[in-house]
Structures are given as C-alpha cells and as structure tokens.
Amino acid sequence: MKQYILALDQGTTSSRAILFDHDGSLCGSAQHEFAQHFPVPGRVEHDASDIWTSQLACARQVLREAGVSAAQVAAIGIANQRETTVLWDRKSGEAVAPAIVWQDRRTADACERLRADGHAALVQQATGLELDAYFSATKLAWLLDNVAGARERACRGELAFGTVDSWLAFKLTGRHVTDVSNASRTMLFNIHDVAWDERLLTLFNVPPEVLPQVVSSSEVVGHTHADLFGSPVTVSGIAGDQQAATFGQACHSQGMVKNTYGTGCFMLMHAGAQAVASHNRLLATVGWRVGGATDYLLEGSVFMGGATVQWLRDGLGIIEKSCDVEELALSVPDNGGVYLVPAFAGLGAPHWDPYARGTLIGMTRGSGRGHVARAALEAIAYQSAELLMAMQKDAAIPVTEVRADGGAARNDLLMQFQADLLGVPVVRPKVTETTALGAAWLAGLAIGFWESREEVAAQWQAEKQFEPLMREDRRRELMATWARAVERSRGWAPSGSGV
Ligand SMILES: Nc1ncnc2c1ncn2[C@@H]1O[C@H](COP(=O)(O)OP(=O)(O)O)[C@@H](O)[C@H]1O
Ligand SMILES: O=P(O)(O)OC[C@H](O)CO
Numbered sequence: 001m002k003q004y005i006l007a008l009d010q011g012t013t014s015s016r017a018i019l020f021d022h023d024g025s026l027c028g029s030a031q032h033e034f035a036q037h038f039p040v041p042g043r044v045e046h047d048a049s050d051i052w053t054s055q056l057a058c059a060r061q062v063l064r065e066a067g068v069s070a071a072q073v074a075a076i077g078i079a080n081q082r083e084t085t086v087l088w089d090r091k092s093g094e095a096v097a098p099a100i101v102w103q104d105r106r107t108a109d110a111c112e113r114l115r116a117d118g119h120a121a122l123v124q125q126a127t128g129l130e131l132d133a134y135f136s137a138t139k140l141a142w143l144l145d146n147v148a149g150a151r152e153r154a155c156r157g158e159l160a161f162g163t164v165d166s167w168l169a170f171k172l173t174g175r176h177v178t179d180v181s182n183a184s185r186t187m188l189f190n191i192h193d194v195a196w197d198e199r200l201l202t203l204f205n206v207p208p209e210v211l212p213q214v215v216s217s218s219e220v221v222g223h224t225h226a227d228l229f230g231s232p233v234t235v236s237g238i239a240g241d242q243q244a245a246t247f248g249q250a251c252h253s254q255g256m257v258k259n260t261y262g263t264g265c266f267m268l269m270h271a272g273a274q275a276v277a278s279h280n281r282l283l284a285t286v287g288w289r290v291g292g293a294t295d296y297l298l299e300g301s302v303f304m305g306g307a308t309v310q311w312l313r314d315g316l317g318i319i320e321k322s323c324d325v326e327e328l329a330l331s332v333p334d335n336g337g338v339y340l341v342p343a344f345a346g347l348g349a350p351h352w353d354p355y356a357r358g359t360l361i362g363m364t365r366g367s368g369r370g371h372v373a374r375a376a377l378e379a380i381a382y383q384s385a386e387l388l389m390a391m392q393k394d395a396a397i398p399v400t401e402v403r404a405d406g407g408a409a410r411n412d413l414l415m416q417f418q419a420d421l422l423g424v425p426v427v428r429p430k431v432t433e434t435t436a437l438g439a440a441w442l443a444g445l446a447i448g449f450w451e452s453r454e455e456v457a458a459q460w461q462a463e464k465q466f467e468p469l470m471r472e473d474r475r476r477e478l479m480a481t482w483a484r485a486v487e488r489s490r491g492w493a494p495s496g497s498g499v
Contacts, residue, residue, distance in 0.1 A: 003074045005444045006062070006233070007436035008055055010080040010164050011241065012101065015055040017062040018436040022449065024459035026433060028066035030058035037098065042105040048086045048095035051164060052171045056228065063229065070229035076172070077237030077443030079244035079435045080164040082185045085139040087150065087210070088167070090160050090176070097147045099164075100139040107138035114138075119203060126190045126197050128275055128284025130352065136163060137187035137204040144206070154210045161210040165238045172235055173222030178212040179238035180294065184286035189214075191275050191286050194294055217243075217288035218446040237443030241435045242266045243287050245405060246297060248438025249429065250460035252453055255397040258434070259384055261408035264348070265305035267387040271296045271395055280390035281350045290445065290453070298394055300349035300387035304342035306408035308376045311344065318369045325373050326413050332370035337362040339485040340375040342383075343492075350390040351486070359489035380408060381418040382482040388422055389479075401425045401465075405434045412466075420470035421478065430463045 004027060009016040013036065018029040032054040037045040063070070083102035088095045100106070111133050114120070120131040129135055140161050144151045153159050162170065163186065166178040183189040183196075188206060190197035196211055215221050217239045223232040239247060242260065246268045249258040259267040268287075275284045275296045287295040304311075309322045319325050343356035360372065392399060404426050408414060419426040431437055441456040450456050
C-alpha cells in the first residue's frame, strides 16, 4: 500500500492541504479560502473556527480526490501563518475571541510605550525580534485584558494560548503544543535558551499557565482523533510557514537563502547553529529544531511584493491579470528612469518606516504604462536586494545563490532582473509548493519515512536558473538611484498615521 505524507499549509487567506509521496512528488492538493475580518481600521481578525474547518475540509478533500485512505498517510506536517494569536477554552475547545492576525496593528501604541520605556533592547537580545505589534505577545496581552474574565480564567489554567500551529495541533490531537519556530515569533521565547523567557512573560504580563509546551519541529506530537479521517494519523512535523519554506527549499546549511515572492516578500538566510544578532534591523529567528539541533535564520520581509502587481491591476487598471505585467514591462527596453517605491503601507525591513508612502518618481513626457509596469517589477527586486545586502552585512557569510518561490517567482523578467541586481544566480525549483514540502519533510523525517536531511535535500531540483548578466558598476549605480527614490518616499505621512 503506497504511503504518503499530508502537509497542511494554513496561510493568511486560505488553507491548503497537499499530499506528497516518497519521492517528494506532489500527488494532490486542495485549497479553501476563508473570511478576513476588518472590524475597524488597523484590525485584522480571523474566526479561529474558520481556520480549523477550512483546514479540515481541504485535508479531507485531498484524500478523497486522490483516493488515499487515512491508513496510507504515514504522517501529517503542519506549516502555518505565523504570529496570529488564538486564545481558547481548554474544555470546550472553542476560541474565546476572534484570532488576532499578524497584520493587526491594534497594539502598536502599547509597543510604542514599551519602546519608549527602553524595553526594545531586552526584546531584541532575547527574541531576535523588533518590539512590534506584528508579534504575538502584545496581541495575547490584549485578549487577556479585553475579553471579559479572560485573565482570571487564564491564571486558573482554564484557557490556552497558541499560534495557528498550536490551534491546529490541539484540534487534531488534543495536545497543547507549539514548535520552536512558531514559539520564536511570539516575542515571549528566548531563542538562545530555546525556552519561554520569564522576563518577557513579566514584561508582557502573560501568565505561564496559558502557554503551550514547546516541541521540536520534527517529532511525534500526537495522533489525530479517529473520527477526523476514519483512523488516527500521526502528527509529526510543525513549522511556521516561512521557516517551512526555507526547509523545503533545502536551505539546510549556513549561507543558503530563499526568497518567497508572494503578496509580500520573505527572505530567509540560514545563519548556522547560533543566532546571529542583526545590526541592520533584520530578525533573528529559529528555523527549526530537528534531532536535538536548532538551526537559526535571519529574516527580512517587505510588505509589497506581488501586491505591487495587484496594484497595477486593481488600483491603476493597466493590466487585467497579474501575469500580464511581464508583457507590458517588456514593451519598453528599460524603466526609462521611472522608479516606483511601493511604500503603500510604509516600508518593512531594513527601513521599518511606517510613515513612508508610495512614490512614483523620474517621469518625463516620454514615460508610459510600460515604464510604470517595469518600475513595479523592479521595485520587488530592489527591495529584495536591500534585504540580501543587509543579511550579508549581518552574517558576513558569502551567498552563492537565492532560491525563489511564490506567485511572482513565475515572472522570468523579474527573476532575471533580481539575479542581475544580486550578482548571484536566482534559482526556481521544480516543486514550488516549498512551504508544504518543508512541512512534509519535517513530518516524514520524524517517523523514518525519510532517513536523513541529505535524502530529502537530494529531492530538491531546479526548474530554471537565472544567471546575473549585469556589470558590477551598473548594479551599484542602479542601487544608488533606488536608494535616492526610497529617501524621497520616507517620512511622508504625518506622525501618528503609521499603519
Ligand atoms: N506572473 C506574475 N508576475 C508578477 N507577479 C505575479 C505573477 N503572478 C502572480 N503574481 C503575484 O503573486 C502574488 C500571489 O502569490 P502567492 O504566492 O499566491 O501569494 P500569497 O501566498 O501571499 O497569497 C500576487 O500578489 C500576484 O500579484
Ligand atoms: O500566510 P502567509 O504565506 O502570507 O505568511 C504569513 C507569515 O507567516 C506572517 O509572518
């Protein structure tokens, strides 16, 4: 009877389930979108039960459609949107409030106050993170303070906190766990000690009774309730989605880098067996813990990656479909001096400027739609190049290639320009579902479905490699012009209007 690994990829806007066989080939997938709630400006919520039911529905669907029984699923691996915060009643298994999504800014003021009181250094040293509303700690504190009776109930041990991995593992198996990679995004976890940090629990006023048990990213954490899939299935892999994608891109050794070109861009570099503190406003984070060894990553993200192309489509209406951008951009030989800084929601790493705003600059009477399309694509590459430059400064590790995935990585023009700007090859893999593949590998390694990391890494195959063709002096000139454009975009919005 052929055996499979089932990967659950619980993302911000949809849940997906993907089946892989022993060769690492994709044997089926299903995807269900679910509702996004924006109750007031700055707030983003998910109904935790939607997360669970959509995830369960696509897991069942992919098995049904592939004609695979639960007995043929050797293990389940979970990858998930990170930082999103769920608080639930241990007994009823129901969330006590809507989940607060990572994009939610309601605790920005609380973070501002903590920074003003001088706590950012402790947070950065212990967690590797910026003291920001992005991470779970202040979201959890908000729930404890604003849901009637929550703090008292939490202290009595009646409530459980978790990120989405934790919520899914609880629903699947009844266990209250989280893996090290997800824990490292809560802002409550000491990435050097690989344990919850009491100083941070005190700082954010979080009672230890609510915390999940921390497990490694590749170990048996439990078995699914029999009624879910017909018979119990082992759950043996968990990682945050960006870490899972890094694992699935086989970036398993120091200096290897992947960049995901989705709505935003997430670039992660393998930093080795010790956390590398960033001096360039990147994040140090746990990659995964496998077989007792913890690997660390450096992470940088930009808010507007493929979303810049969506803006061309929905905001400007100059293309009909995202993929049309390539043809429009190719209708001109170059950007004609036009630069687009897509700081529509401020700038992420390495600038972290919530007051920056979108800037289109360098237009002349000869500028047209093609130049704007070209500038939009180039902006994705420029922002990613800034991340890699910051990483190389922090880690002083030579980078020999960047592995690309995500929707916009399908764009050959973008990939070529990216390689030109970076000065190293950009490589697109055959299996682009790298998040799910990483979760599958982690789950399969734990149960001996695959023997070693070397074995799974050997499954990774390049589909296309883009070689850098640009001369070094031209690259420097372009990056310098981009830096001038970024300067123009910064600090534009009035103070207090940061998003
Ligand atoms: N051919 C293309 N060229 C450039 N961008 C594209 C192309 N196809 C899709 N995109 C962009 O990729 C993004 C979707 O990628 P995806 O990895 O599915 O994102 P996410 O997981 O963040 O939802 C969209 O923002 C879309 O505009
Ligand atoms: O759900 P995604 O793919 O947009 O990923 C979200 C990230 O994990 C947030 O940190």
